[in-house]
Amino acid sequence: MPMDKRNLEICLSPLLYEPECHKESIVVIIDILRATSAICTAFAHGAQSIIPVAGIEEAREYKSQGYLVAAERDGFVLDFADFGNSPFNFTRERVKGKTIVYSTTNGTGIIKQAGSAGVIVIGSFLNISSLTGWLIEQEREVVLFCAGWKNRFNLEDTICAGAIASRLMSSSLYSTICDSTLAALDLWSIARTDLPGYIEKSAHRSRLREKGLDDCIEFCLTEDYTEIIPVIKDGVLVNNIL
Amino acid sequence: MPMDKRNLEICLSPLLYEPECHKESIVVIIDILRATSAICTAFAHGAQSIIPVAGIEEAREYKSQGYLVAAERDGFVLDFADFGNSPFNFTRERVKGKTIVYSTTNGTGIIKQAGSAGVIVIGSFLNISSLTGWLIEQEREVVLFCAGWKNRFNLEDTICAGAIASRLMSSSLYSTICDSTLAALDLWSIARTDLPGYIEKSAHRSRLREKGLDDCIEFCLTEDYTEIIPVIKDGVLVNNIL
Secondary structure (H helix, E strand, O other): OOOOOEEEEEEOOHHHOOHHHOOOOEEEEEOOOOHHHHHHHHHHOOOOEEEEOOOHHHHHHHHHOOOEEEEEEOOEEOOOOOEOOOHHHOOHHHHOOOEEEEEOOOHHHHHHHOOOOOEEEEEOHHHHHHHHHHHHHOOOOEEEEEOOEOOEOOHHHHHHHHHHHHHHHHOOOEEOOOHHHHHHHHHHHHHHHHHHHHHHOOHHHHHHHHOOOHHHHHHHOOOOOOOOOOEEEOOEEEOOOO | OOOOOEEEEEEOOHHHOOHHHOOOOEEEEEOOOOHHHHHHHHHHOOOOEEEEOOOHHHHHHHHHOOOEEEEEEOOEEOOOOOEOOOHHHOOHHHHOOOEEEEEOOOHHHHHHHOOOOOEEEEEOHHHHHHHHHHHHHOOOOEEEEEOOEOOEOOHHHHHHHHHHHHHHHHOOOEEOOOHHHHHHHHHHHHHHHHHHHHHHOOHHHHHHHHOOOHHHHHHHOOOOOOOOOOEEEOOEEEOOOO
16 A cells, blocks of 8 residues: 655745644745845854744843844844845854844744744755755655745745745655645746746845845845755754754 | 836745735735635635635624634544635625625635735636736736645646746736746746646645545636626625726
8 A cells, every 4th residue: 555645735825824824734935035045154154053933032132141143133143243134144154153033024023933843954056955955854744934025926936836836846755735836836836947047027126126135036046056955943943953 | 218017926825925015015825726716716706705714613603693604624524614715616606795794714814914005816727817917007016925735835826826826927027036927827828828737736735635625726716707706895895807
């Protein structure tokens, strides 16, 4: 008798997340422009840990205690922070061996929202192969949780979720009855042939461009910059999945 | 100087609806399997008006007052109702000249939710050409509001919204900065080549099939069964847009 397939779901916006359904699941946080790409980059560059905080005041309090703080809202660095949300800020010189306190418009909020899930990991194109390889080794349901933009659906996170879902479904170990997953798979099938061109048309792309913050987009669409899969342990992001 | 284009948005789930943004807009309610297809059919068959009610108890109260009541939850007819949610129930013999009280799992709830919008009309494939032709004549923002399934995203309503959006965008009178609209347009571009085959794979299709309620799906995907555009006037659906 064939083994029961594992359930795969995609959550397209924080407003659609159903925490009571995912207490045993692996939840993959996806906010590729720019939070989850920046987190993967920080660990690739030797960061020791990242403390995600949802609120600005909490980030400010950490700063007053001497922590290195990365914090932005709507793409702009907060005045008290050491730097903002671009992956390019998380250089080896700045982050190696350090603990970083991190607060962003969308991504760090949904890490908190997923707090009751079985396992919470960070996903992006930058770690897509190691992430999907690791997921396939686990006998668990998977939820791909897209941060969106201020609670709205966004294309770039949905496309990344579609790319991850495509690899998982190819393993024949997963099944889905979730229309969001079917939609993301189809959108990925359109986007994959020209990913930068496709992301170009998305609303967030326009928002970043207007603010001159779009220099990191090509980097954020790079597959397999790192093999690290950041994971939440006791509320803190560390680089060791095991 | 070119005229400013009208804004077009798609709302993919009731949880994502932002009423404060749409007080001046035309909101098109889309719940094609089966509420908005049934409403279009009822008016095509001569119904005089339809009173949408969100709650079961309210529907029961109307029944006790002698009204004709169509009411279902999860695809099943409520015991006190005259009939349920299939368009095939709304025969000319039953509905001609009548006022019908109507309550469904998803569709009638979002009609209430959109209550503060400028104009609220009913959309489906059954009236797509007259609906889009009428929208193009109006100088107003348009929101295509997908009912989804129990607050979740669903494919069939998103596809219908994409079909409507495709016609509006072709007029060159609309613009969108809404990622949901871009996604729905792309999904429609995939689905349009084999619409029944595409809808076949959606979750709601499975739900209806399991209950033996899928006999009306082909009908619900028929374009231009009627030219009627049902509209809310003083809380009641009537068949006259003017």
